[in-house]
Amino acid sequence: MKTGKNLMQKYQLLSLQRYFYRSQQEVRHHRKVEKLESECSDLHQRLAHAKSQKKSTSQSQAPKSMVEQYSQVLDELEHARLVCPNVDPPDLPRVIVVGDQSSGKTSVLEAVARARIFPRGGGQMMTRSPVKVTIADGPRHIASFPDQPDKYYRLDDEEHLKQLRSQIEHRMARACHGGLTISSEVVPINVEGPGLRRMVLVDLPGLICTETAGIRPGTAAEILNLAREQMDFPNAIILCVQDGSVDAERSQVTNYVREADPTGERTLLVLTKVDKAVADPVRLKQILDGKLFPLRALGYFAVVTGNENKDASIAEIRKSENQFFQQSPLLNSGILQPDQLGTNNLCDAVSKLFWHIVKNSLSGELQKLKEQLFILESEWKAQYRHRRELDRDQTFGRVKEQLFDRMVLMKNLDPGQFENDLKAKLWETIESYFLHEVYLAAEDSAKSKEEFKAISDLRLRKFSNQELPNQSLEAVRALLIARFAELVLPELSNEANAEHTTLYQKISNDVQREFDGYFKSNKTARASELRVIQQSTIENRFINSKIEWQSAADRLKITLHNDVEKRWAHVWDAAGPVWYQQYWNWTARTKDQHEWDRIKRVLQILPMDTQSKLTKDQLAKARFDIQKFFSIEATEADIDDVWRDLYPTRWIAALEKNAAHCRGSFQKYKDGKVSCESSRLQCEDVMLWWRMDRALEMSAANLRQFMLTEGVDTLANELQNSLDNLSENDIVELIKGRQVELAEELKYIRKIHGLLHELNRMLNQVYGQ
Numbered sequence: 092m093k094t095g096k097n098l099m100q101k102y103q104l105l106s107l108q109r110y111f112y113r114s115q116q117e118v119r120h121h122r123k124v125e126k127l128e129s130e131c132s133d134l135h136q137r138l139a140h141a142k143s144q145k146k147s148t149s150q151s152q153a154p155k156s157m158v159e160q161y162s163q164v165l166d167e168l169e170h171a172r173l174v175c176p177n178v179d180p181p182d183l184p185r186v187i188v189v190g191d192q193s194s195g196k197t198s199v200l201e202a203v204a205r206a207r208i209f210p211r212g213g214g215q216m217m218t219r220s221p222v223k224v225t226i227a228d229g230p231r232h233i234a235s236f237p238d239q240p241d242k243y244y245r246l247d248d249e250e251h252l253k254q255l256r257s258q259i260e261h262r263m264a265r266a267c268h269g270g271l272t273i274s275s276e277v278v279p280i281n282v283e284g285p286g287l288r289r290m291v292l293v294d295l296p297g298l299i300c301t302e303t304a305g306i307r308p309g310t311a312a313e314i315l316n317l318a319r320e321q322m323d324f325p326n327a328i329i330l331c332v333q334d335g336s337v338d339a340e341r342s343q344v345t346n347y348v349r350e351a352d353p354t355g356e357r358t359l360l361v362l363t364k365v366d367k368a369v370a371d372p373v374r375l376k377q378i379l380d381g382k383l384f385p386l387r388a389l390g391y392f393a394v395v396t397g398n399e400n401k402d403a404s405i406a407e408i409r410k411s412e413n414q415f416f417q418q419s420p421l422l423n424s425g426i427l428q429p430d431q432l433g434t435n436n437l438c439d440a441v442s443k444l445f446w447h448i449v450k451n452s453l454s455g456e457l458q459k460l461k462e463q464l465f466i467l468e469s470e471w472k473a474q475y476r477h478r479r480e481l482d483r484d485q486t487f488g489r490v491k492e493q494l495f496d497r498m499v500l501m502k503n504l505d506p507g508q509f510e511n512d513l514k515a516k517l518w519e520t521i522e523s524y525f526l527h528e529v530y531l532a533a534e535d536s537a538k539s540k541e542e543f544k545a546i547s548d549l550r551l552r553k554f555s556n557q558e559l560p561n562q563s564l565e566a567v568r569a570l571l572i573a574r575f576a577e578l579v580l581p582e583l584s585n586e587a588n589a590e591h592t593t594l595y596q597k598i599s600n601d602v603q604r605e606f607d608g609y610f611k612s613n614k615t616a617r618a619s620e621l622r623v624i625q626q627s628t629i630e631n632r633f634i635n636s637k638i639e640w641q642s643a644a645d646r647l648k649i650t651l652h653n654d655v656e657k658r659w660a661h662v663w664d665a666a667g668p669v670w671y672q673q674y675w676n677w678t679a680r681t682k683d684q685h686e687w688d689r690i691k692r693v694l695q696i697l698p699m700d701t702q703s704k705l706t707k708d709q710l711a712k713a714r715f716d717i718q719k720f721f722s723i724e725a726t727e728a729d730i731d732d733v734w735r736d737l738y739p740t741r742w743i744a745a746l747e748k749n750a751a752h753c754r755g756s757f758q759k760y761k762d763g764k765v766s767c768e769s770s771r772l773q774c775e776d777v778m779l780w781w782r783m784d785r786a787l788e789m790s791a792a793n794l795r796q797f798m799l800t801e802g803v804d805t806l807a808n809e810l811q812n813s814l815d816n817l818s819e820n821d822i823v824e825l826i827k828g829r830q831v832e833l834a835e836e837l838k839y840i841r842k843i844h845g846l847l848h849e850l851n852r853m854l855n856q857v858y859g860q
């Protein structure tokens with residue numbers, strides 16, 4: 092009844108394990124499908140984008156394709172920053188939006204991007220880290236983050252806008268980790284839409300003079316440093332935002348802008364909230380004529396980029412700006428110039444200045460890139476002249492191909508050879524246990540051939556019931572993993588492969604871990620199958636071949652011989668160096684070693700049938716002899732100690748002799764004519780080893796069959812999975828070394844140089860040389 096219950100539980104456990112393994116495989120399969128789906132949707136998007144770009148490019152004039160080119164350079168630079176951190180990137184123009192807190196910087200940026208993309212607050216500090224907005228002309232009005240290019244937010248959908256704002260807020264908060272009020276970590280975002288002027292704007296936290304409650308001490312200085320750092324880029328265009336509704340005396344930003352750009356050749360002043368400043372038209376005119384603030388600028392603009400309703404849409408804001416300027420007496424009376432008013436004029440001016448600076452800075456940046464290229468090419472020639480220039484992707488592709496090519500070797504493993512190797516591995520795994528726990532244990536306690544047969548049978552059955560199947564499975568697992576490492580993974584000591592050691596290590600670990608998992612989930616079922624085969628083979632005592640008999644006797648003899656060698660080595664070790672070793676190495680025996688050696692000499696001459704435990708008489712005689720021959724007072728405990736090591740060595744050496752004798756006694760054994768005098772066990776021990784050998788032979792045949800099919804297929808799948816699951820970041824982390832980094836740097840600099848060169852050509856076509 093109990094056995095039935097146990098069987099039931101075993102069966103349930105087995106099905107659970109199978110179910111677990113199947114679910115693991117399903118999860119992996121799902122992951123693959125998801126990955127393929129996302130790749131597919133990415134390809135669809137790219138195709139749609141490419142089609143629309145093609146269409147719009149064909150309709151557009153030269154400047155449009157020029158900005159496309161510029162955007163591509165920016166994308167490449169963004170990528171280059173990730174994969175080649177050592178490259179000195181060209182300093183391409185960007186528009187820096189600076190101003191005092193709540194002066195309306197973000198509103199200006201939103202007016203340029205034509206969408207209310209930023210989080211809003213009631214007067215408190217909203218911009219907590221620089222936000223870099225790359226604005227592009229595109230068919231759809233959308234925004235996305237460079238690290239999630241597949242996820243985009245539609246800017247004409249209020250729900251999407253809400254999500255985008257909270258995402259920006261979340262990213263700003265994340266940048267301000269560790270309790271910071273502001274951070275210099277840039278939050279990048281891409282915006283594209285029909286008719287947008289392509290440029291790169293960076294919105295900065297507003298300058299503050301008072302650190303109110305909740306703001307970390309030192310924040311004011313940090314914001315100022317951040318703004319100065321950005322304004323100091325020689326190609327940065329400074330969009331100095333000034334709140335028109337506050338007194339000029341209260342403004343701090345204009346002083347800092349003047350310091351960064353004293354000649355005003357890359358500064359534009361934007362006066363916001365003019366709808367609140369109409370009461371003092373003279374002051375307004377002074378500002379827009381550049382006479383009130385202590386700075387110089389290329390242009391002065393007045394805009395209305397917000398109103399009392401903080402949730403107004405961009406369309407409503409643009410409408411109220413148009414209405415305001417159209418109806419404004421300031422314009423009608425000629426106090427203000429029309430080209431200084433409104434967001435459209437501002438955008439045109441920023442865009443014009445932006446491209447002007449792009450054009451002026453390009454030849455210098457191209458020259459710098461050329462110099463970098465020359466230095467890197469010289470380094471390549473000096474270090475890797477005879478190697479092909481393979482970048483990271485190409486290197487990874489090559490590694491992948493080599494691995495898959497070598498996997499074929501696994502599939503073509505010679506079955507006969509593998510079976511032999513497996514049998515050898517099985518012997519290697521179980522030999523020690525079988526020798527000590529089965530054979531020697533039975534031999535030690537048996538007094539006759541019959542007793543030996545009974546005890547060894549019992550121990551063999553116990554072994555084959557538990558340890559043997561599990562150890563056999565472990566042996567085959569280890570053998571297959573070892574073959575995988577030898578045949579598939581390249582030799583890491585080879586200098587050419589040493590660069591990718593971490594990659595191969597990771598692949599090896601991944602494959603091994605997953606293969607172990609697969610093995611574990613199948614282990615119980617496999618072990619039961621194997622147990623049946625092993626137990627039925629072990630029961631067989633019908634030996635018909637002399638060769639098999641001899642080979643079993645040889646194995647017994649060799650195993651015993653190796654064991655005796657080890658034991659003698661230990662005995663000699665305990666006795667210390669012999670006379671010639673003492674002579675060569677200038678060493679001497681210690682007192683204990685000396686005594687051990689003397690006791691050993693006396694015990695060595697005891698008759699071969701002396702038992703493992705010395706009798707009182709034998710001990711007394713030994714003490715007497717030691718005293719007589721060597722004048723040493725040995726205790727009974729000392730003598731017992733030496734005998735404990737000496738006895739099994741002599742006894743196993745005698746068994747080895749027996750095995751040699753039995754080797755030629757096949758026919759006598761069959762005829763039942765092995766005499767007690769020549770072998771106490773009458774060669775029953777050779778039979779025991781033959782039975783074990785047969786069991787391992789059958790196990791090897793069984794395991795070989797499924798290992799060379801299912802096992803190798805599983806390894807191939809795991810190899811494929813491990814390589815497929817590596818992300819771009821993993822590949823950057825795993826394929827390192829100066830050679831690949833240099834190849835990457837060369838690739839990117841050449842690419843960026845090519846793109847900038849083309850951009851330069853376009854600019855020259857549009858604006859002339």
Ligand SMILES: Nc1nc2c(ncn2[C@@H]2O[C@H](COP(=O)(O)OP(=O)(O)OP(=O)(O)O)[C@@H](O)[C@H]2O)c(=O)[nH]1
Nearest residue numbers: 192193194195196197198217218297364395396397
């Ligand atoms: N009436 C009016 N309000 C405006 C105008 N421009 C901006 N505002 C309002 O002024 C407030 C501050 O504007 P923001 O654009 O957030 O100012 P900011 O400089 O980016 O603020 P911080 O990033 O926190 O320094 C918001 O409530 C806007 O709606 C404008 O032209 N007219």
